[in-house]
Amino acid sequence: MITIRGLKKEYPNITPLRNVNAEISKGDVISVIGPSGTGKSTLLRCINRLETPTSGDILIDGENVCDKKADLSRLRRKMGMVFQSFNLFGHMSIIENLMCAPMDLLGKSKTQAYERGMELLQTVGLAAKADSFPDELSGGQKQRVAIARALAMEPEILLFDEPTSALDPTMVGEVLSVIKRLADDGMTMLIVTHEMNFAKNVSNRVFYMDEGIIYEDGTPQQIFENPQNEKTRIFIKQLKVLSEIINQKNFDFPAINSRLEVFGRRQMMSQKQIYRMQLVFEEVVLQKLIHKGSIGEIRMDIEHSEREGSVNMIFEYNGEKYDLLGDEEELAVITLKGIAESIEYKYEGKKNHLILSI
Amino acid sequence: MKIIKKVMCFLLPVVVGLTLVGCAKRITDVSQLAGQKIRVRTVSALEAVTDEFIDNAQKEHREPFTDTEKSEIIDISQLNGRSIGVITGTVFDVMIDDAFENVRKEYFESYPDLIIALKQGKVSAFLTDEPVARLLCFEQDGIRYLEKYVSRDDYAFMFPKTENGAALRDCFNEFLAEIRANGTLNQIEDIWFGGGESVKNVTYPVSPDGAETLQFITNSDAAPFCYVKNEKIVGYDIDILCRFCEKYGYGLEISDAAMASLIPALVTGKADLAAGCIAVTEERAESVYFSDANYEGGVVAVVADENTAGDQLGFFEGLKESFYKNFIKENRWKILLSGLGITVLISVCSGIFGAVLGFGVCMLRRSQNKILGGIAAVYIRIMQGTPILVFLMILYYVIFGKSDISPVIVAIIGFSVNFSAYVSEIMRTGIEAVDKGQNEAALALGYTKTQSFFKIVFPQAARHFLPVIKGEFISLVKMTSIVGYITIQDLTKASDIIRSRTYEAFFPLIVTAVIYFVISWLLTVALSRIEIRLDPKKRQGQRKAAD
Ligand SMILES: Nc1ncnc2c1ncn2[C@@H]1O[C@H](COP(=O)(O)OP(=O)(O)O)[C@@H](O)[C@H]1O
Ligand SMILES: [Mg+2]
Numbered sequence: 001m002i003t004i005r006g007l008k009k010e011y012p013n014i015t016p017l018r019n020v021n022a023e024i025s026k027g028d029v030i031s032v033i034g035p036s037g038t039g040k041s042t043l044l045r046c047i048n049r050l051e052t053p054t055s056g057d058i059l060i061d062g063e064n065v066c067d068k069k070a071d072l073s074r075l076r077r078k079m080g081m082v083f084q085s086f087n088l089f090g091h092m093s094i095i096e097n098l099m100c101a102p103m104d105l106l107g108k109s110k111t112q113a114y115e116r117g118m119e120l121l122q123t124v125g126l127a128a129k130a131d132s133f134p135d136e137l138s139g140g141q142k143q144r145v146a147i148a149r150a151l152a153m154e155p156e157i158l159l160f161d162e163p164t165s166a167l168d169p170t171m172v173g174e175v176l177s178v179i180k181r182l183a184d185d186g187m188t189m190l191i192v193t194h195e196m197n198f199a200k201n202v203s204n205r206v207f208y209m210d211e212g213i214i215y216e217d218g219t220p221q222q223i224f225e226n227p228q229n230e231k232t233r234i235f236i237k238q239l240k241v242l243s244e245i246i247n248q249k250n251f252d253f254p255a256i257n258s259r260l261e262v263f264g265r266r267q268m269m270s271q272k273q274i275y276r277m278q279l280v281f282e283e284v285v286l287q288k289l290i291h292k293g294s295i296g297e298i299r300m301d302i303e304h305s306e307r308e309g310s311v312n313m314i315f316e317y318n319g320e321k322y323d324l325l326g327d328e329e330e331l332a333v334i335t336l337k338g339i340a341e342s343i344e345y346k347y348e349g350k351k352n353h354l355i356l357s358i
Numbered sequence: 359m360k361i362i363k364k365v366m367c368f369l370l371p372v373v374v375g376l377t378l379v380g381c382a383k384r385i386t387d388v389s390q391l392a393g394q395k396i397r398v399r400t401v402s403a404l405e406a407v408t409d410e411f412i413d414n415a416q417k418e419h420r421e422p423f424t425d426t427e428k429s430e431i432i433d434i435s436q437l438n439g440r441s442i443g444v445i446t447g448t449v450f451d452v453m454i455d456d457a458f459e460n461v462r463k464e465y466f467e468s469y470p471d472l473i474i475a476l477k478q479g480k481v482s483a484f485l486t487d488e489p490v491a492r493l494l495c496f497e498q499d500g501i502r503y504l505e506k507y508v509s510r511d512d513y514a515f516m517f518p519k520t521e522n523g524a525a526l527r528d529c530f531n532e533f534l535a536e537i538r539a540n541g542t543l544n545q546i547e548d549i550w551f552g553g554g555e556s557v558k559n560v561t562y563p564v565s566p567d568g569a570e571t572l573q574f575i576t577n578s579d580a581a582p583f584c585y586v587k588n589e590k591i592v593g594y595d596i597d598i599l600c601r602f603c604e605k606y607g608y609g610l611e612i613s614d615a616a617m618a619s620l621i622p623a624l625v626t627g628k629a630d631l632a633a634g635c636i637a638v639t640e641e642r643a644e645s646v647y648f649s650d651a652n653y654e655g656g657v658v659a660v661v662a663d664e665n666t667a668g669d670q671l672g673f674f675e676g677l678k679e680s681f682y683k684n685f686i687k688e689n690r691w692k693i694l695l696s697g698l699g700i701t702v703l704i705s706v707c708s709g710i711f712g713a714v715l716g717f718g719v720c721m722l723r724r725s726q727n728k729i730l731g732g733i734a735a736v737y738i739r740i741m742q743g744t745p746i747l748v749f750l751m752i753l754y755y756v757i758f759g760k761s762d763i764s765p766v767i768v769a770i771i772g773f774s775v776n777f778s779a780y781v782s783e784i785m786r787t788g789i790e791a792v793d794k795g796q797n798e799a800a801l802a803l804g805y806t807k808t809q810s811f812f813k814i815v816f817p818q819a820a821r822h823f824l825p826v827i828k829g830e831f832i833s834l835v836k837m838t839s840i841v842g843y844i845t846i847q848d849l850t851k852a853s854d855i856i857r858s859r860t861y862e863a864f865f866p867l868i869v870t871a872v873i874y875f876v877i878s879w880l881l882t883v884a885l886s887r888i889e890i891r892l893d894p895k896k897r898q899g900q901r902k903a904a905d
Contacts, residue, residue, distance in 0.1 A: 050798055077804035087799035091818050091894055101803040104813070133894065146799075153803055 001026045001157065001188060002047065007056035009042050016042045018212030020056070024157075024190065029183045031199035031220075032192045034209035035235060040192040043209070044159045047190070048079045061156075077105060080150025084162040086142040088134035094121070094145055095130040098152045106153065113152075120148040124178050140171030144178055151182075158182065160191040176202075196236070200224050208232045239303045240267055246298040249290060256281070260302070267304045273311060276339050276358050277302065280313055284354070287332040288324040289317060315354040321347040324354070431482065431661045434504055437461065442659075443472045443484035447618030449511075449637045450485040453657060457508050467616070468579050469494065470857035476501060476662050483661045487511060487635055489551055489594075491658045493582050498861050502663040507656030511637040513583070515595070515649040518624040526572075526630060527647045533602050534650050542601070543652070550582040550594035558582075560592045560600050565609030572608045573762070574599060575629035575845065577617045579858040583653075584634035586614075586855045588688045589696070595633040598652055613765070614855075615845040621645050623845075626759035684865040690856050697852025698873060704766060704848065705835040705877070708773035712834070713827070715774055716781025723786055734782070741779030747840045749776060754844040769841045773834060780830050788823030789815060820892050828885045832878045839874075849873060 002024040009017040016039030024030060032040050045051040047058055049065050049072050058065040065075055089097050098117035102108040108116070121127040124144040126137075134142060143163055150158055160179065164172040176198050183189060183202050193199055199206055199220065206223040208216040208231075216223060216232045227233040234241065242263040244256050257278055264274035281300065289298055301314040323345045325333050336356065337343065344355040431437065434457070441462040444450050454463055464481050466472045472484045477500050486494070491503040515530060517523035537543045549557050565571065576584045576591065584593035591612050603610045615623060620636070623629040624646050637657075638648050685691040722734035741749075750772040758768055792815050800810035842851035853870040857863065 048802055050801060073804050073806050076802055079802070081799070081802035083795060083799065085793075085795050087793070087795035089796060089799070089814055089818075091814075091821065091892075093894065096894075100813070101805065104809065105804045149803070 001028075001061060003057070003059040004047070005057045005059075007043070007046060007058060008054045009039070009046055009051060010054045015212060017046070017053075020212075020214055022207065022214055022217065024188070026156075026188055027186050028205055029187075029189045029203045030191065030205045030207060031203040032190060032207045032209060033194070033196070033199060033223075033235070034207075034215070038209045039212060040209050041161050044081070044161050044190065044192060048076050048081055048159060050081075073105075077153055078156045080153060080155035080158045082143070082146050082150055082158065082160045082163050084165050086134070086139070086146045086166075088142055088145055088149070090134055093131050093133055094126065094137070097134070097145060098149050101149070102152050117148075117152060120151050121145075123181075124148045125174075138171060139167045140174045143167065143171075143175045147175075147178055147182075157188040157190065160189065160193070162192050162194065164193070164195060196224070208235065210235070234303070237303075237305045238307055239305050241304075242302040244300045246285060246290075246300070247296070253282075253286065263302065263304075267306070269304070269311070273358070277311060277313065280336060280339060280356055280358060283332045283336050284313075284315055284324065284356075289315075292322070292324075311358050313356045313358065315352075315356075317352050318350065319352065322352055323347075430664070431504070434458075434506055434508055434659050437483050437659060440482035441480075443475055443481035445469070445472065445484075445617060447616070449639050449642075450657065452639075452641070453485060453509055468854055468858055470854075470861050470863060473498060473501060473660075473861045474863045476660065479662070483659045485657050485659055487513070487637065488655045488658050489582060489653070490580060490635060491660050492551070494660065494861070495663075500663055501660055503658045503660045505658070508659055510654075510656045512651035513635055513653040513655065514638050514651045515599075515631055515633040516620065516624055516636055516642070516646040517631050517649065518627065518629075519645065519647055520627075523624075523630075523647055527649050529606065530602060530631075531650045533605060534598075534652055537598075537601070543598075546594060546597050546601075547653070550597065558587070558592060560590075560597045561604075563600055563603035563608065563610050565603070566607060569607050569609050572603060572610050572631060573629045574610060574612050575615055575620055575623045575632045576612065576634035577620060578614045578634070578855060579617070580635035581859070585859060586693065587859070589692050593634075594653065595635070599631075599633065613845040614847060614851070616843055619843065619845065622755050626755050628755070628759065628762075680860075680862055680865050683860050684856055684862060685869070688859070690859070693847070693852045693855055694849065694869070694873070697847055697849040698877075700766065700841075700846060701835070701838055701849040702877060704769050704773060704838045704841060704846075705831075705881070707770045708777055708834060708838070709831050709881075711770065711774035712777025713781050715778035717785060719778055719782035720785040720789070723782060724789070738779045738783060741776055742783075746772065746776050746837055747843060750840065750844055765841070765844045765846045768844060769838070769846055773838060777830070777834050781827060784823045784826050784830065785819065788819035788826075791822050792818045817892060821889075824885070824889045824892065828882060828889070831885065832882060835878055835881060836874060 002022075004020055004022045004024075007017055007020040009015070016037070020039075020043060032043070034040055042051060046053045047060075047065070049070075053066055056066065060075055060078060063075065064070060065072075088094075089100070092100060095114065095117050098120060099110070099113040102113045102116065103110060118127055118130060121130055124147060126141055126144055126148070129137060129141065129145075134145070137145065147158075147163075163179065164175050167175065172195070176195065179189070179191065180198075180202050191199075191203070201220075203220060206218060206220050207214045208223060208227075208229075210231050216227060216229050218228075222228075223232065224236055227236055233239070240263075242259070244259070246256075260278050260281060261274055264277060269277075285298060285300070296318040299316040301312075301316075303312045303314070304310075305312075325336065325343065325345065327333055340356040340358055342357045344353075346353045438459040438461065441464055442454055442458065443464050443466055444454060446465050446467060451463070454461060464475070466475065466484075469486075469490075472481070473494065475481050476484060485508055486503075488503075488507070495502050515527075517527040517530075534543070537546075576595070578584055578586045578591050580593070582593055583595045584591065586592070591614060596612075600610065602608075613623075613629070617634075620629075620632045620634070621642065624632055632646075636642075638651065642648070685694070719734050719737060722730045723738070725731055725734075750769065753772045754765060754768045796814050796818060797810050800814040801807070805813065838848060839850035841848050842854065847855070849870060853866040856866045860866070
């Protein structure tokens, strides 16, 4: 239904979309996720041509939106758009918001438009507010009206740009449930969202956007449970990362120790967790690896997942296979085993990998 | 004080000498005006100066008058060193310099203002032509004039310095000579300079079809030469003119303007001839042709008269009398009414055209095209930076100088253009205040840019900018009070006309102010209705209230 090929969008000092390619079929419910500023909104706005792409093609039912001669107003009628900031028309009542475009653009009669409008308000549960004005509604209600307004044009696809980001947490649910119902009814939708659970449960596909491209495209299972790319994984797990490289014997131990402390504080870790992290670092690097000598470069990555409250410490070092946990009698090993919930060791590509979860 | 007098005694001969030299030069100038009968008034000014000199010399030996403010003025020489009122653009301005020493000149726009200033002691005297002075003092308590002429003067009609102007002047001179010879001129003089109001009437010429119509411009603030009575411009000069037109088969169209506008109107071809107690001066003769004198008189000084001042009537009686005089007598209220009509016409038309034009300018200003936007920006800058009065005069005397377009239309054009500059900026601010998301939502629904603008953005902008435009419009209404400068009789001019007949400030000014207030208020109410129609909530509220 929509084919995007080599889409590029440049602004004078930033290029949010470098090369986007995608195929969207009828009935797809696609969640678009990714860090902010990676061009998710820009992608949506290019699809309905609120922005003019620098280059590339967007085909809607075979018709190229990027064509200079394209009848934008007709193409846009096929696509409904729901904005983060609702954008209801402030000078019209709710029902007028739903009636104006069908009457002006689809040639519906006033009665037809009114009846369809009321029907849609019924489905979003706001029929009672028909005669109110936008500024008399709560955020969640406004967004439901905005969805109904988009639906009033009988679009083939709905584009949502962070529909719940401007809402109080208490109102997110009512909007998401409306969207979910649309998904169940088979509506084709492209939803930019930060609601990971919603993305996981409602969509059949997920786009992870980063670095100006669709970095990873897959089913929710693939993206959420088994992301193929490191960046995707960090984003999905909402990991915060600290990396340190140690490449000489007399490295600045106190400096790294204090950076660990700062990182831990910033991540709101408990003092105990920070202490454990420092302890693992000292035992592994100082007691075992440096002590053994001639190790070369040691890389330490610390990943903190806020959601799961877990801290993973990953050590990577060169040289021949060396499982430093081999000597079970040693005090350092006993200490490490006491602290870590799980320890994993592997030797891959001439590199030792040691992963400790604490 | 004595020292000053002595210094003056030394200086005076020098001044007199210089004046004489000046006169000699002027006389040669004037002599070049062939065929014109001009007596040079500076000679009499010189007489005055010499008299004064002698007076002062004599007073040297007496007690010098101590408190000049209090002592009664009996001779023009006593005016030296005081402040004297003068109407802007009149010959009296230069005359004061010639005739008096050391005086401070205060400038006024009309006789009523002068008389009020005189009574209130803001000026000690003002100069005017003897016939005018006679009439003023007859009608007004509390003022009198000094019998002695400050200078002698001739009064005549003015014509543009063109071939046509010269021809018309010659024709007019012929006519003057004729009526002087057969005694008609004397009769006319008796009518207008005497006391009986009932005989003071003119019949405007009815010209046969196809006859040429003379464009005559005057200043109606010059009774008995030229003034408004029963909403009609009448007077000595007008009477002569009407008879002239009748005799030579001309139609006549009269417009009324400020004194200072008469010569510009002739020079730019707006008018074929002008009159209204206009003294012949060499300065004016440089710009226009003068006819032979149709009245010979002189200039006198009008001063306050403590003896006749003071109200004999009680307060309410006085008010009643004053009200009658200002509004009922000679149907003066009708002048106000027609003035009001003109003010409303100019305001409403300028408001509507200005708003439409302003919208257009606003569209240009917002256009993607840099050149069009730039033009609009420059237009706005220029209009906002030009005083509206100056702009109106430029329109009337320069841009439309050669065409005989109605001054009311010129005023409407001027105010529309001026108003449009403000409206466009107000609209632009209003439009820019509408959230960009509104436009995007409309586009996303499938509206075109134009549809989105008119259906979604503009109505919301209107709610922001209408209250501001309403205020701007009210100030436009008040600003129209300057159209008198381009010969339009609007409300303000109407009240000026009444004041020039009654010489009272209170009623005409207060009533005019009240009328302006009422117009503004009514227009505000009307605009508020539009505002309510644009505000869906208030509209709905009204609908609900009606149900
Ligand atoms: N009109 C614009 N002009 C210049 N830069 C823009 C414009 N719109 C967006 N950007 C930039 O493009 C990048 C991507 O923006 P956006 O698509 O809104 O990101 P996302 O929706 O993924 O957070 C951002 O860095 C943003 O600052
Ligand atoms: Mg965004």
